[in-house]
Amino acid sequence: MTKSRLEAFSDGVIAVIxxxxxxxxxxxxxxDVAAVRPLVPVxxxxxxxxxxxxxxxxxxxxxxxxxxxxxxxxxxxxxxLLFWLSLAPFVTAWVGGSHFATLxxxxxxxxxxxxxxxxxxxxxxLLRTHGKDSTLAKALGTDVKxxxxxxxxxxxxxxxxxxxxxxxxxxxxxAVIWLCPDPRFERLVGAKD
Amino acid sequence: MTKSRLEAFSDGVIAVIxxxxxxxxxxxxxxDVAAVRPLVPVxxxxxxxxxxxxxxxxxxxxxxxxxxxxxxxxxxxxxxLLFWLSLAPFVTAWVGGSHFATLxxxxxxxxxxxxxxxxxxxxxxLLRTHGKDSTLAKALGTDVKxxxxxxxxxxxxxxxxxxxxxxxxxxxxxAVIWLCPDPRFERLVGAKD
Amino acid sequence: MTKSRLEAFSDGVIAVIxxxxxxxxxxxxxxDVAAVRPLVPVxxxxxxxxxxxxxxxxxxxxxxxxxxxxxxxxxxxxxxLLFWLSLAPFVTAWVGGSHFATLxxxxxxxxxxxxxxxxxxxxxxLLRTHGKDSTLAKALGTDVKxxxxxxxxxxxxxxxxxxxxxxxxxxxxxAVIWLCPDPRFERLVGAKD
Amino acid sequence: MTKSRLEAFSDGVIAVIxxxxxxxxxxxxxxDVAAVRPLVPVxxxxxxxxxxxxxxxxxxxxxxxxxxxxxxxxxxxxxxLLFWLSLAPFVTAWVGGSHFATLxxxxxxxxxxxxxxxxxxxxxxLLRTHGKDSTLAKALGTDVKxxxxxxxxxxxxxxxxxxxxxxxxxxxxxAVIWLCPDPRFERLVGAKD
Numbered sequence: 001m002t003k004s005r006l007e008a009f010s011d012g013v014i015a016v017i018x019x020x021x022x023x024x025x026x027x028x029x030x031x032d033v034a035a036v037r038p039l040v041p042v043x044x045x046x047x048x049x050x051x052x053x054x055x056x057x058x059x060x061x062x063x064x065x066x067x068x069x070x071x072x073x074x075x076x077x078x079x080x081l082l083f084w085l086s087l088a089p090f091v092t093a094w095v096g097g098s099h100f101a102t103l104x105x106x107x108x109x110x111x112x113x114x115x116x117x118x119x120x121x122x123x124x125x126l127l128r129t130h131g132k133d134s135t136l137a138k139a140l141g142t143d144v145k146x147x148x149x150x151x152x153x154x155x156x157x158x159x160x161x162x163x164x165x166x167x168x169x170x171x172x173x174x175a176v177i178w179l180c181p182d183p184r185f186e187r188l189v190g191a192k193d
Numbered sequence: 194m195t196k197s198r199l200e201a202f203s204d205g206v207i208a209v210i211x212x213x214x215x216x217x218x219x220x221x222x223x224x225d226v227a228a229v230r231p232l233v234p235v236x237x238x239x240x241x242x243x244x245x246x247x248x249x250x251x252x253x254x255x256x257x258x259x260x261x262x263x264x265x266x267x268x269x270x271x272x273x274l275l276f277w278l279s280l281a282p283f284v285t286a287w288v289g290g291s292h293f294a295t296l297x298x299x300x301x302x303x304x305x306x307x308x309x310x311x312x313x314x315x316x317x318x319l320l321r322t323h324g325k326d327s328t329l330a331k332a333l334g335t336d337v338k339x340x341x342x343x344x345x346x347x348x349x350x351x352x353x354x355x356x357x358x359x360x361x362x363x364x365x366x367x368a369v370i371w372l373c374p375d376p377r378f379e380r381l382v383g384a385k386d
Numbered sequence: 387m388t389k390s391r392l393e394a395f396s397d398g399v400i401a402v403i404x405x406x407x408x409x410x411x412x413x414x415x416x417x418d419v420a421a422v423r424p425l426v427p428v429x430x431x432x433x434x435x436x437x438x439x440x441x442x443x444x445x446x447x448x449x450x451x452x453x454x455x456x457x458x459x460x461x462x463x464x465x466x467l468l469f470w471l472s473l474a475p476f477v478t479a480w481v482g483g484s485h486f487a488t489l490x491x492x493x494x495x496x497x498x499x500x501x502x503x504x505x506x507x508x509x510x511x512l513l514r515t516h517g518k519d520s521t522l523a524k525a526l527g528t529d530v531k532x533x534x535x536x537x538x539x540x541x542x543x544x545x546x547x548x549x550x551x552x553x554x555x556x557x558x559x560x561a562v563i564w565l566c567p568d569p570r571f572e573r574l575v576g577a578k579d
Numbered sequence: 580m581t582k583s584r585l586e587a588f589s590d591g592v593i594a595v596i597x598x599x600x601x602x603x604x605x606x607x608x609x610x611d612v613a614a615v616r617p618l619v620p621v622x623x624x625x626x627x628x629x630x631x632x633x634x635x636x637x638x639x640x641x642x643x644x645x646x647x648x649x650x651x652x653x654x655x656x657x658x659x660l661l662f663w664l665s666l667a668p669f670v671t672a673w674v675g676g677s678h679f680a681t682l683x684x685x686x687x688x689x690x691x692x693x694x695x696x697x698x699x700x701x702x703x704x705l706l707r708t709h710g711k712d713s714t715l716a717k718a719l720g721t722d723v724k725x726x727x728x729x730x731x732x733x734x735x736x737x738x739x740x741x742x743x744x745x746x747x748x749x750x751x752x753x754a755v756i757w758l759c760p761d762p763r764f765e766r767l768v769g770a771k772d
Contacts, residue, residue, distance in 0.1 A: 005200060005254055007584060012208030012398075015591030020216060022665050023599060027673035031680035050665070054658045061584055061654070075254070076372075079247045086215050086243070094220035101224035179655075198393060198447055205401030205591075213409060268447070269565075272440045279408050279436070287413035294417035391586060391640055398594030406602060461640070462758075465633045472601050472629070480606035487610035 003070045006078060010060060013082045017089060018053045021046060024093035042096035045108075048172060049092040055178045056085060056115065063122075066136040069129050077125040081118040087111045105167050106160035112171060113153040120146055149174045196263045199271060203253060206275045210282060211246040214239060217286035235289035238301075241365060242285040248371045249278060249308065256315075259329040262322050270318040274311040280304045298360050299353035305364060306346040313339055342367045389456045392464060396446060399468045403475060404439040407432055410479035428482035431494075434558060435478040441564045442471060442501065449508075452522040455515050463511040467504035473497045491553050492546035498557060499539040506532055535560045582649045585657055589639060592661045596668060597632045600625060603672035621675035624687075627751060628671040634757045635664060635694065642701075645715040648708050656704040660697035666690045684746050685739035691750060692732040699725055728753045 025042055028035040060081075091111045094104040123140055130136045156170035218235055221228040253274075284301040291297040316333055323329045349363035411428055414421040446467075477497045480490040509526055516522045542556035604621055607614040639660075670687040677683040702719055709715045735749035 005204065008201060008587060009204045009208055009250060009254075011584065011588045012205050012401075012591050013212055015398075015588055016209050016212035016402075016595050018661075019592055019595040019665055020213065020599065022668050023216065023602065024220075025669050027603075027669060027676055027683075031677050031682050033682070036682065047662075050662055054655075054662075057588060058651075058654055058658075061588075072251075075251055076247075079251075082211075083240075083243055083247075086212055090215050090218050090220060097220055098224050103224050103226070103229065104220075198397065201394060202397045202401055202443060202447075205398050205594075206405055208591075209402055209405035209595075213406065216409065217413075265444075268444055269440075272444075275404075276433075276436055276440075279405055283408050283411050283413060290413055291417050296417050296419070296422065297413075391590065394587060395590045395594055395636060395640075398591050399598055402595050402598040406599065409602065410606075458637075461637055462633075465637075468597075469626075469629055469633075472598055475601050476604050476606060483606055484610050489610050489612070489615065490606075 003064055003067055006070050006075060007064055010078060010082060011057075014053060014057045014060070014085065017085055018050060018057070021049055021053075021089045021092050024089060024096065041099050042093075045092050045096035048168075048175065049088050051175050051179070052112065052171075053085060053088055055175060056081075056119070059119070059178070063126070063136075066134075066139050067126055067130070068134075068136075070126075071129060073125050074122070074129070077118070077122040081115065081122050084111060084115040084118045087114075100164050100168055102160050102164050105164035106157050109153055109157035109160060109167060109171065112174070113150070113157065116146065116149050116153060120150070145177060149177065196257055196260055199263055199268060200257055203271060203275060204250075207246060207250045207253070207278065210278055211243060211250070214242055214246075214282045214285050217282055217289065234292050235286075238285050238289040241361075241368065242281050244368050244372070245305065245364075246278060246281055248368060249274075249312070252312070252371070255332075256319070256329075259327075259332050260319055260323070261327075261329075263319075264322060266318050267315070267322070270311070270315040274308065274315050277304060277307040277311045280307075293357050293361055295353050295357050298357035299350050302346055302350035302353060302360060302364065305367070306343070306350065309339065309342050309346060313343070338370060341370065389450055389453055392456055392461060393450055396464060396468060397443075400439060400443045400446070400471065403471055404436060404443070407435055407439075407475045407478050410475060410482065427485050428479075431478050431482035434554075434561060435474050437561050437565070438498065438557075439471060439474055441561060442467075442505070445505070445564070449512070449522075452520075452525050453512055453516070454520075454522075456512075457515060459511050460508070460515070463504070463508040467501065467508050470497060470500040470504045473500075486550050486554055488546050488550050491550035492543050495539055495543035495546060495553060495557065498560070499536070499543065502532065502535050502539060506536070531563060534563065582643055582646055585649050585654060586643055589657060589661060590636075593632060593636045593639070593664065596664055597629060597636070600628055600632075600668045600671050603668060603675065620678050621672075624671050624675035627747075627754065628667050630754050630758070631691065631750075632664060632667055634754060635660075635698070638698070638757070641718075642705070642715075645713075645718050646705055646709070647713075647715075649705075650708060652704050653701070653708070656697070656701040660694065660701050663690060663693040663697045666693075679743050679747055681739050681743050684743035685736050688732055688736035688739060688746060688750065691753070692729070692736065695725065695728050695732060699729070724756060727756065 025039065025046060028039060088111060091104065091108040095108045098104040120143075123143070123146075127134075127137055127140065152170050152174050156167040159170070160167040218232065218239060221232060223229075281304060284297065284304045287297040288301045313336075316336070316339075320327075320330055320333065345363050345367050349360040352363070353360040411425065411432060414425060416422075474497060477490065477494040481494045484490040506529075509529070509532075513520075513523055513526065538556050538560050542553040545556070546553040604618065604625060607618060609615075667690060670683065670690045673683040674687045699722075702722070702725075706713075706716055706719065731749050731753050735746040738749070739746040
């Protein structure tokens with residue numbers, strides 16, 4: 001089974017997710033600075049979510065570059081990841097409109113955590129069909145970034161019930177950690193080519 | 194005529210359908226647990242619809258893997274399937290907001306039934322151009338799952354007028370039946386490769 | 387310059403157009419038959435618009451099957467077509483909510499007429515780069531269907547100011563005329579292959 | 580690393596952006612000419628934004644035609660461009676509903692300026708991996724159009740605080756300058772093929 005249609009479908013879903021989030025930024029009713037001010041948290045949340053989805057697309061792109069075989073389980077693991085990502089527009093709108101209240105910030109963290117777990121499951125499914133000596137296995141390695149992200153997300157969700165703004169900073173921190181595409185993949189896949 | 198553009202267009206439409214459904218989950222106005230409670234049925238319906246569209250994408254992917262020729266009739270049979278699937282965001286929003294009332298639940302079943310019939314018609318159109326001894330014909334076989342689904346949908350729609358919650362459970366049952374990608378295709382197409 | 391990215395982009399835009407129209411069908415607030423009745427014209431308009439966009443995708447697919455070269459002018463002629471098609475969700479929502487009033491029905495016809503003209507311009511642009519003896523030129527032939535459609539659209543728009551319902555029937559008539567993919571293309575392109 | 584998935588993802592995002600803008604044109608509540616009049620500025624802004632996004636797609640298409648290698652930095656430079664373009668539906672809706680007030684017109688210019696800068700950064704990133712003697716370097720040349728556009732955008736944003744309508748005319752002027760696909764690329768890439 002070829003991976004090209006799975007990539008095309010994932011690209012389509014991620015492209016729609018990253019773009020329809022902007023529909024949640026309602027144009028302000030007034031046209032002066034006062035009317036724009038409530039948009040600031042909405043806009044900031046949009047930027048973070050855009051980067052967050054962008055990171056997943058980037059990592060997905062790098063991951064599947066090293067993938068040779070997909071099967072039925074991979075298709076569902078991939079759809080599971082897309083499910084969590086598809087909730088991004090909802091939590092983005094909720095957080096942005098709430099001025100960073102506890103429950104929306106925790107829910108946002110829940111979507112980030114769910115996406116990270118889904119990505120982890122996807123990599124395990126792919127490893128099962130590629131073997132320990134595959135380029136993929138070497139490229140994924142011990143996945144330190146992935147483990148650190150999961151830990152930070154759990155802490156941030158718990159913190160949302162005390163200091164939601166610090167949770168938001170932790171979400172940004174994870175984005176910064178991931179912002180550069182994974183050099184492990186570029187190095188290894190490049191070496192193989 | 195090649196099948197690649199038909200696949201690309203179907204992927205695009207299904208990617209948009211599966212993603213814009215989330216726009217129907219309006220962010221709650223409040224930020225406490227009470228404000229979130231009305232979202233529970235909306236969210237559950239979203240999960241079921243996501244899985245339902247995911248199953249169709251999965252089956253479409255497997256089906257066209259065994260397809261070699263498409264003609265004008267195939268294009269329209271495929272668009273007919275996409276039409277029924279495109280109604281999913283509408284019935285999802287209606288059921289979710291109705292707390293599982295009779296008419297929305299029946300309408301949801303109608304869309305599921307219409308999609309199942311459209312998929313059946315599409316497979317018949319494809320069989321006509323591929324012949325009885327094709328990989329496709331062998332892979333489709335007697336299509337037991339398809340027939341059972343149709344029967345369950347008809348029962349569930351009728352039941353919606355007495356016990357809409359049981360209809361919903363029946364919709365979930367069909368999803369569970371289809372959740373695994375069709376092993377017939379994987380085995381046969383794999384054997385051919 | 388290759389045609390594949392133009393096809394991919396057109397597929398993407400048309401896939402989004404045909405799918406977001408469903409967002410204009412707002413779920414009814416009530417859950418009985420009375421609440422559903424106002425949806426009937428909205429739903430009928432949706433079906434016609436879906437078929438109308440489907441016809442353009444179908445014809446676009448067949449047209450570009452016979453195309454070998456695209457240039458800058460082709461890209462813009464194609465974007466011009468996509469512009470007119472992109473107005474479909476707007477006029478669909480307006481007609482559906484108006485119970486077929488004069489101005490919305492005329493505007494709907496305007497979008498159909500604009501799309502038909504844009505498609506005509508696109509075929510002329512393509513003919514210029516393909517020559518009189520190309521498969522494309524033979525396949526397009528005298529384009530009787532295209533000319534008839536244009537005439538019917540002009541009549542229907544004028545009639546909207548007297549009998550908007552008859553205009554709607556004329557729009558449906560044009561859809562019926564085009565519903566079958568163009569046999570000229572299938573025959574000629576098939577003969578060439 | 581191949582460029583095809585980057586192109587496919589960009590096509591997907593741009594296709595969604597160019598199409599969802601139409602959702603911001605709300606169907607008028609009335610059905611006479613008076614009800615339609617407030618739509619005129621909304622519609623004009625939509626046309627300009629459609630052309631603006633169309634120009635970026637066109638240039639992106641031409642640019643990547645001359646590109647051979649993409650790396651992690653390119654992926655992010657491309658996402659940065661898509662981020663600015665994704666704000667187009669928001670500023671389009673805001674300008675259209677404001678009858679060309681100062682702040683929305685300046686914000687619209689800000690999105691145009693941000694997109695132009697992001698495109699410039701993308702070309703520099705690509706040049707770094709392609710070298711001075713590449714087709715790409717020759718095709719980009721001194722990028723006169725790009726520099727002129729940046730200057731006009733800065734002037735137009737400043738002017739918005741005095742004469743927003745003139746700013747709008749300047750935005751249209753830049754669109755006219757770019758409307759033709761870049762002949763440098765067509766000539767050079769054509770010569771190479």
